[in-house]
Amino acid sequence: MNDWKSSSVVIRHEVGLHARPSVKLTKLAKTFASTIQISGSPEGPWIDAKSIVKVMAMKAKQDSTLYLRASGGDAASAVDALRGLVERDFDEDAAHAASG
Amino acid sequence: MPDLGKMLDVVAERLIAHAEELTALDSAIGDADHGLNMKRGFEAVLADKVNILAKPLPEALKAIGMTLVMKVGGASGPLYGTLFMTLGKELPAEPSLADAARALTAAVEAVKARGKADFDNKTMLDVLGPVARHLGNGSATFDSVRKLAHDRAEATVPMKAIKGRASFLGERSIGHMDPGARSSELMITAICDGLEDKG
Amino acid sequence: MRANDKVGIVIVSHSPDVARGTADMVRQMVGEDVPLGYCGGNPDGGLGTDVAKILKAIDEAWSEKGVAILVDLGGAETNSEMAVEMLDPERQGKVVICNAPIVEGAVMAATEAWGGASLEDVRRTAEELSPQ
Secondary structure, eight states, rough: OOEEEEEEEEEEOTTTOHHHHHHHHHHHHSSSSSSEEEEETTOOOEEETHHHHHHHHHHHOOEEEEEEEEETHHHHHHHHHHHHHTGGGEEEGHHHHHHO | EEEEEHHHHHHHHHHHHHHHHHHHHHHHHHEEEEEHHHHHHHHHHHHHHHHTTOOOHHHHHHHHHHHHHOOOTTHHHHHHHHHHHHHHHHSSSSOOOOHHHHHHHHHHHHHHHHHHHOSSSSSTTTHHHHHHHHHHHHHHOOHHHHHHHHHHHHHHTTOOSSSGGGGGGGGGTTTTTOOOHHHHHHHHHHHHHHHHHHO | OOOOSSSSEEEEEEEHHHHHHHHHHHHHHHOOOOOEEEEESTSSSSSSSSSSHHHHHHHOOOOOTEEEEEEEEEHHHHHHHHHHSSSSSSHHHTEEEEEEEHHHHHHHHHHHHTOOOOHHHHHHHHTSOHHH
């Protein structure tokens, strides 16, 4: 019944989807009304991208591929936004350098 | 009618005098602050004595409890604070021994709820509970209460802690007296001493 | 005065340094939008917790959506429960103490709160970390 918009992106961040990136991804996901899920494989298992606990528990590593899918009115922009965040390395360059 | 001011002095002096002993007991199975915490709490009670004594007994007990809550700084603050506040809630202005037994029983229940603990968990309840029951049976004397408090505190030595920080030690908590049981014993003994001098 | 559309987070540790450090992590990772209060140390400034300071921290983090408290060890929880009971009755029902590790719980709870979640959802998120 779900009409998914899907995409995938390679995680370049040197620590992978750890604490800070997870919080950013979750926060961004929460700004969309759509159901948004992520997975480390195109077959799933899919987890709720709005659940900080589940996203952090995924422990997605550097250079692994993150699969994204969303369903709902703003699904397309949600997928684009999340993929963009990962592609931009979670906007962390500045913060990262500052905090060492 | 006992002199509350004098009782306060006796209880506070006793706990302050035993602060190092309580802290030593607590360093064996807790975080080594029970004596200091009780000392800070009762010093604050003494500092506020004039205000406390201006109130009728129930209100005075509630004020003592509140001061302990605000000043002790460890878990014993809310626990002893709850004890005194409940006594204040339950006792009439001119209590009889039966009133005291009933109020202490209610206060022990309140402390149990506050600490989510039960009897035989190696806590202050193991002294206060038996004393409350003993007061209720009508045959209590100052000596029998003092002896019971002492024996029940000693009886926490072989117990295994299942509440509070001491519970992390598991089997290793065995062989040490519970500092809260000891401070309860000191408090009860001091109250007996204070009442007896007066009587 | 910030908009009260997010659940507030309060951090109560025995150590003032742990409390401040945990608050720093929440601020850096989740941002400034979540109402946040923290406190640590006994009334003398040593290790311990202080009901008066907890009440103040709850006040600082106050939100009409409620406040979730994260604590470290036993006394922090007991003193926090005491503080909650001393709040005005209408506030009492809007404060919960989470059974969760303090640092992880604070970050998770704040992330959930940031998205506008209810107090119950914020608590559940923090407690997902604890063995049931």
